[in-house]
Amino acid sequence: xxxxxxxxxxxxxxxxxxxxxxxxxxxxxxxxxxxxxxxxxxxxxxxxxxxxxxxxxxxxxxxxxxxxxxxxxxxxxxxxxxxxxxxxxxxxxxxxxxxxxxxxxxxxxxxxxxxxxxxxxxxxxxxxxxxxxxxxxxxxxxxxxxxxxxxxxxxxxxxxxxxxxxxxxxxxxxxxxxxxxxxxxxxxxxxxxxxxxxxxxxxxxxxxxxxxxxxxxxxxxxxxxxxxxxxxxxxxxxxxxxxxxxxxxxxxxxxxxxxxxxxxxxxxxxxxxxxxxxxxxxxxxxxxxxxxxxxxxxxxxxxxxxxxxxxxxxxxxxxxxxxxxxxxxxxxxxxxxxxxxxxxxxxxxxxxxxxxxxxxxxxxxxxxxxxxxxxxxxxxxxxxxxxxxxxxxxxxxxxxx
Amino acid sequence: xxxxxxxxxxxxxxxxxxxxxxxxxxxxxxxxxxxxxxxxxxxxxxxxxxxxxxxxxxxxxxxxxxxxxxxxxxxxxxxxxxxxxxxxxxxxxxxxxxxxxxxxxxxxxxxxxxxxxxxxxxxxxxxxxxxxxxxxxxxxxxxxxxxxxxxxxxxxxxxxxxxxxxxxxxxxxxxxxxxxxxxxxxxxxxxxxxxxxxxxxxxxxxxxxxxxxxxxxxxxxxxxxxxxxxxxxxxxxxxxxxxxxxxxxxxxxxxxxxxxxxx
Numbered sequence: 001x002x003x004x005x006x007x008x009x010x011x012x013x014x015x016x017x018x019x020x021x022x023x024x025x026x027x028x029x030x031x032x033x034x035x036x037x038x039x040x041x042x043x044x045x046x047x048x049x050x051x052x053x054x055x056x057x058x059x060x061x062x063x064x065x066x067x068x069x070x071x072x073x074x075x076x077x078x079x080x081x082x083x084x085x086x087x088x089x090x091x092x093x094x095x096x097x098x099x100x101x102x103x104x105x106x107x108x109x110x111x112x113x114x115x116x117x118x119x120x121x122x123x124x125x126x127x128x129x130x131x132x133x134x135x136x137x138x139x140x141x142x143x144x145x146x147x148x149x150x151x152x153x154x155x156x157x158x159x160x161x162x163x164x165x166x167x168x169x170x171x172x173x174x175x176x177x178x179x180x181x182x183x184x185x186x187x188x189x190x191x192x193x194x195x196x197x198x199x200x201x202x203x204x205x206x207x208x209x210x211x212x213x214x215x216x217x218x219x220x221x222x223x224x225x226x227x228x229x230x231x232x233x234x235x236x237x238x239x240x241x242x243x244x245x246x247x248x249x250x251x252x253x254x255x256x257x258x259x260x261x262x263x264x265x266x267x268x269x270x271x272x273x274x275x276x277x278x279x280x281x282x283x284x285x286x287x288x289x290x291x292x293x294x295x296x297x298x299x300x301x302x303x304x305x306x307x308x309x310x311x312x313x314x315x316x317x318x319x320x321x322x323x324x325x326x327x328x329x330x331x332x333x334x335x336x337x338x339x340x341x342x343x344x345x346x347x348x349x350x351x352x353x354x355x356x357x358x359x360x361x362x363x364x365x366x367x368x369x370x371x372x373x374x375x376x377x378x379x380x381x382x383x384x385x386x387x388x389x390x391x392x393x394x395x396x397x398x399x400x401x
Numbered sequence: 402x403x404x405x406x407x408x409x410x411x412x413x414x415x416x417x418x419x420x421x422x423x424x425x426x427x428x429x430x431x432x433x434x435x436x437x438x439x440x441x442x443x444x445x446x447x448x449x450x451x452x453x454x455x456x457x458x459x460x461x462x463x464x465x466x467x468x469x470x471x472x473x474x475x476x477x478x479x480x481x482x483x484x485x486x487x488x489x490x491x492x493x494x495x496x497x498x499x500x501x502x503x504x505x506x507x508x509x510x511x512x513x514x515x516x517x518x519x520x521x522x523x524x525x526x527x528x529x530x531x532x533x534x535x536x537x538x539x540x541x542x543x544x545x546x547x548x549x550x551x552x553x554x555x556x557x558x559x560x561x562x563x564x565x566x567x568x569x570x571x572x573x574x575x576x577x578x579x580x581x582x583x584x585x586x587x588x589x590x591x592x593x594x595x596x597x598x599x600x601x602x603x604x605x606x607x608x609x610x611x612x613x614x615x616x617x618x619x620x621x622x623x624x625x626x627x628x629x630x631x632x633x634x635x636x637x638x639x640x641x642x643x644x645x646x647x648x649x650x651x652x653x654x655x656x657x658x659x660x661x662x663x664x
Contacts (some may be wrong), residue, residue, distance in 0.1 A: 015538055017506060019461045021583050023535045024565075087426035163467055169458060171520025176460045181584035183560060280507045280533065281458060291481040295457040 003247060003317050006099035008197025011321065013313030016196040017092070017280045018176070025183045029189050030198040031121055034105045037205070042102065050209065053127065056082045059208075059372070060217040065344040072364030073227065073371035078214050078242060082376045087350065087379030088210060088238045089120035093189055095206035097124040100187035107131045107182075110189040111175040113168030113234075114304035114352075115147025116379060119189030122156035124189075126216075131158040135175040140304055147383055157211075165298045168308050172282050192235025193312035196283030200240075200312050205343035207241025214374060215245055227367050228253035231376040232355040233273065233326075234306035236315040238378035244314075247323060254323060255363060256315065257355045259301035260330035268300035272311040273319045273326045281310040287319075302387065303351035305379075327356035338381065338388060343397055350379035351387065403551045405499040405527045406552060406575045407642040409448050410610040410631055419623065419662035420632030422640055423614055423655060424451040424503060425567075427487045429431035430644070435473075436490040441648040442639065443495040445655025450491065451530065451634065454483050454504035461532040463587030469644065479662060480508045484524050492525040501528040501554065501575070506542075514542050518549035528552035528575040543574070557603055559583045559593060560601070566599070570607035577607050578658025579630065587637045589616035592626075600629035618654075620661030627662050 007030075008014045016026055036042040050056040053276070057144040074290065091352035093110075100108060108130050112118030118134040123360040125132035134151055138160040141148055151158050164170035172195075179188040193203040218226050229246060231239035233256040246252040261269035269275070276287030281296055289309035299309040318324035334351055337358035341349050349357060356375050364373050381388070395401065413420045427435050439450050455470035455478050462470065488500060502521060509517050509531065521529070529551060532534040534542065536555065543553045552575030557566045560583055570577050581596050582589055596613065604611045613626045614634030623633045635658055643651040 007608065016535065017533045017536065017538055019532050019580075020535050020569075021560050021580060022555045023537070023558075024560045024562060163464075163471075164457065172458050173458050177463070177585045180461070181582075183583060279510060280505075282460075283533075288507075290511065291506070293481065294513065295474065295479075295507040296507075 003314055004201065008201065010314045010317035012278065013285050013316045014197055014200060015285050016283060017285065018196045018283045019180055021180045022183060026196055026198065033099060033198055033202055036099055036102055046095050046098055049098070050091065052200070054090050054094060055082065056209065057213040057217070058082050060221055061343050066341070066360065070361040070364040072369060073367035073373040075360060075364055076221065076372060076374045077377040078210060080210060080238065080376065081347065081349065081380035083179045085120050085123050086382065087120065088207060088241060089117045089118045089191055090123060091190065091209055092203050092206040092237060093117070093120040093124040093239065093277060095126050096187070096189045096202065097130065101128055101130065103187065105187040106185040108189055109133045109135065109175055109178055110191065111135045111168065111171040112191065113307060114170065114383060115140070115144040115151065116305060116383065119147050119150045121189050121252055122151045122154035126154045127157065133159055135159050135161055135171040135178065137165070138162050139166040140168065143382065143387070144304060148319060168304070169296065176282070178195065191237060193237045193240045193314060194235045194282060194284060194286070194310060200284065200314055203237050203385060204240045204244055204314060207237050208244045210238070210241040210376065211243060211245035214242060218372070218374070219321045222372050223254050225249055226374040228255060228363055228369040229376065230255045230257060230356045230359060230363060232257050232352045233291055233315060233380060234259065234270065234308050235310065237311040238376055240312060240314055242376040243324065254318070255325045255327060255359065256319065257327050257329050257359050259303065259306035259355060260328040260333070261300040263330055264328060267297065269393060270299040270301045270306045270308060271328055272309060273316065274328060276311065284313045285317040287311055287314040302334060302353065305352040306355065327359045329355040333358040334387055335388065335391065340396055347377065348379055348381035350381045351384045353378045406449065409499050410576065413448055417664050419630070420610070420612065421446055421628035421655065421659045421662055422449040422451060422632055422634040423447040424453055424634060424636030424652050425640055425643060426453040426455060426466065427483040428455060428473030428476045429469040430472055431476040432478065432482060432486050436487055436494065437648060438643045438651060439491045440494045441652040442655050443498050447498065447658030448632070449499045449501060450481065450495065451501045451503045451636070452488065452491070453501055454478065454480050454502060454508060455509055456505040458516045459505065461585055462468050463585040463637060465641050466586050469640050479511055480504065484500055484520055488524040488526060494595035499527040500525060501530060502526050503530040506531045506534045514545045518546050518551045521553050522549045526551070528554045530554045530556070530578060532556060552657060554578055557582055559590045559599065567606035570603045570611070573607055573609045576610040576612050576631070577603055578634065579603055579611055580615045581613045584615070586615055588618040592616055597629040600626070603632065612632070620657045623658045623661035627664065633662065
């Protein structure tokens, strides 16, 4: 089952809106990827690295105390936070760096927002011995010091981007500009299921390992398919990865949770599926937060990974056709969910992931007892401790301080 | 086809000159004063004006034009305002000079392709350059433009394989914009050695004139290229001159480069 209606098109969305200089490189990537996908040896190599190095399959954890607290469906967590580097991002970077090596590329560039994709790219480059440059908005460089250090420790160069809003979208602009000038020997590892064709397809396929594992694990754990799966949506790589293998299963509700930021009544949010309009950003046609003149608006979210005014074209298509339900979690709701999960399950989820948890209770209750709800626990929250602790820590549970 | 562009190239050819296409950003430093910049470029010898319309995420532009776009957005530039307030004024002051809008496809989509083509044509715009719209994505937009007589000017890049370049050139509208370097807009001390060869190939296949752009900022570069192209585009060097040194400097640079195009 696929939603791809033609090469690189998902209904009205997708395509390849890039400078002519990049078109041949994207065609080359598309062909190399098709050849690699058809080569069993490549698939085995990716699977081997995911098993031996990334630590896959990640477990499916029964969340017993959340289940009890929410009083509805059985809650399960797909534990991408346990993958090497602490998030699902590594699934894609390992695949793309192996592909780049196969294509004979000599260096790797990437963009990053919170730094998770940058760290995962730097990690794959260290593993396979390729030089790596990561473009990161200057504002994000300031607020994600831990990940900036991790990238540098791994041998990558972090290039702060001073233009525009100095965040993820500007980092992506600068990475594309750099790629235009170095396209012959350089591979650009995009981290979101966004960008020009074939990136949305390539990233989805490398991330779909999450959903494929989940199918098998669900069968073993409760003898069937989940009744609903929730994932947070920024650009959408973890969401499309976990949801894609279930698109053809009508009984499975697919739920994406977007960043509500300060609330949808403000302009400070990242809800491109809910409030975006059709436009072209970073090489594909999708739903975009923009003003009536077509200028891209700055997004806002407490989580840097959801602080993006666009969304991958396949998710836009799934949302517009109604296959995926879209819900919203605000900054405050995500923070509350962070502590709820920490204190009931002993897991510190990433702030991005906390948005998915924030809609868990209502969905568990809608489904009711005996049903199975899976939350994609896309990453761990260590990177977010500075942001979260700056707002104060709630009192301990059951013990006097 | 708009006709105005073809006529300008034919006249330049008759005079034994290469065509000077100049770029400046509408709304930099503000909407009315950018009209003065365009007028100065024409006084300096520009034959065709590219009117840049600022977009928030200009992936094909280097730092000079990015800076101009940020200033223009701050000054309240929008595609609608450029068509209403800048284009008619430039048209009045430079009635003989073909006008070409250069911007990103999202602004055209936001206005509506047909609405844009009709309005821009009414205001006196002959062509449009969209650096993030390669041929694969342009079929419907180009049909709409064709119906209104608006030329969608195609781009060829250094990485474009010969057969693809020939196909782009054969089917061109207005002129073919040959991007001289793999990279973003901005001045370069040196242009790639194979550029003249690529220009010859495109020119041989093209049904319309061929110009070279990106990286060009001196009379010497213009002179070298004019043997292989019908004209050159100068952008960042003029935007920078107008911004940091003023109108006279931009006009003088125009005149200098134009001298390089006289054979």
